[in-house]
Amino acid sequence: MPTTTAQPLRKPAPTIISSGNGRAALPAGVRILAKGGSALEAVEACARIVEADPKDDTVGLGGLPNVLGVVELDASIVDGTTHTAGSVAALTGFLHPITVARAVMEQLPHVMLVGAGAARFAREIGAEEADLLTPDSRKHWIERLRLAKHTPASIATAHALGPVVLEMVKERGTVNFIAIDKRGNVASAVTTSGWGFKYPGRVGDSPIIGAGHYSDTRYGGAACTGFGELAMRNVTTKTAVDRLARGESAAEVAEEAIADANALVGHGSRLNIVVLAANGEHAAATTKRGVQYAYQSVGMTRAAVRPRAIVRRRSR
Numbered sequence: 463m464p465t466t467t468a469q470p471l472r473k474p475a476p477t478i479i480s481s482g483n484g485r486a487a488l489p490a491g492v493r494i495l496a497k498g499g500s501a502l503e504a505v506e507a508c509a510r511i512v513e514a515d516p517k518d519d520t521v522g523l524g525g526l527p528n529v530l531g532v533v534e535l536d537a538s539i540v541d542g543t544t545h546t547a548g549s550v551a552a553l554t555g556f557l558h559p560i561t562v563a564r565a566v567m568e569q570l571p572h573v574m575l576v577g578a579g580a581a582r583f584a585r586e587i588g589a590e591e592a593d594l595l596t597p598d599s600r601k602h603w604i605e606r607l608r609l610a611k612h613t614p615a616s617i618a619t620a621h622a623l624g625p626v627v628l629e630m631v632k633e634r635g636t637v638n639f640i641a642i643d644k645r646g647n648v649a650s651a652v653t654t655s656g657w658g659f660k661y662p663g664r665v666g667d668s669p670i671i672g673a674g675h676y677s678d679t680r681y682g683g684a685a686c687t688g689f690g691e692l693a694m695r696n697v698t699t700k701t702a703v704d705r706l707a708r709g710e711s712a713a714e715v716a717e718e719a720i721a722d723a724n725a726l727v728g729h730g731s732r733l734n735i736v737v738l739a740a741n742g743e744h745a746a747a748t749t750k751r752g753v754q755y756a757y758q759s760v761g762m763t764r765a766a767v768r769p770r771a772i773v774r775r776r777s778r
């Protein structure tokens with residue numbers, strides 16, 4: 463009778479995946495992983511790079527403001543090994559919401575802080591303050607206000623913002639990162655300025671654990687960009703990780719998540735997901751052509767970009 467020798471399971475190469483706009487940050491994260499740093503450190507470091515980049519108008523500095531011209535940030539981080547998480551929402555005036563989110567996770571008995579409380583805590587930990595509305599994002603806001611027949615002065619005293627938001631609102635993007643480190647630990651981070659010209663106080667999926675992203679070192683992680691309302695309504699990324707736990711492939715999980723979003727009726731139709739399985743396999747899917755994702759493993763000299771599978775909405 464042939465004998466078989468149990469093979470030790472090979473750990474996957476340390477890897478980070480991201481939404482396409484995270485590509486330039488991946489080498490910094492991979493350097494951390496190559497030196498034996500944790501997945502948590504790597505995803506935070508990558509998120510900070512995009513937060514400080516004024517050219518990305520979907521995240522941090524230079525992010526598009528709400529309808530009143532205030533840049534409100536959402537961010538969160540998940541440690542898939544300890545199952546701890548930290549999150550901030552509607553935070554204004556700080557350059558690195560992801561670091562504030564990590565401090566919520568590590569220093570408070572809470573998961574999420576919002577608005578004034580989040581800003582108070584950010585000051586308490588000495589987080590870097592910044593005027594996030596750059597001249598470019600202010601110009602973009604004023605142009606959109608003009609199309610809605612408003613000015614900064616008129617919108618400041620408008621009685622009803624809802625109709626103006628419906629006219630102006632524009633989904634723009636978000637950046638997300640999922641990493642697996644040398645020890646096989648998985649962590650994820652998402653940071654965003656949310657929908658451009660949103661209603662003040664609107665919170666998207668990015669700071670909602672299990673909607674915008676989720677990680678579990680046993681199975682992998684998943685993270686969304688696009689219309690966060692869809693991910694919140696479907697608890698998309700927790701559902702995705704549950705599917706990984708059931709043994710589905712990263713590609714199957716990504717495509718099913720988008721099919722679930724397509725089945726929803728209501729505002730917003732665009733959702734994108736990236737999935738990194740604990741075995742290192744990764745995949746991504748989207749509702750719309752032209753959306754890519756990026757990845758880099760230790761040993762690769764630069765980040766690579768791949769198209770996402772497109773899952774179209776069936777006509778009703």
Ligand code: GLY
Nearest residue numbers: 656657666688690
């Ligand atoms: N997915 C980001 C947002 O909806 O704010």
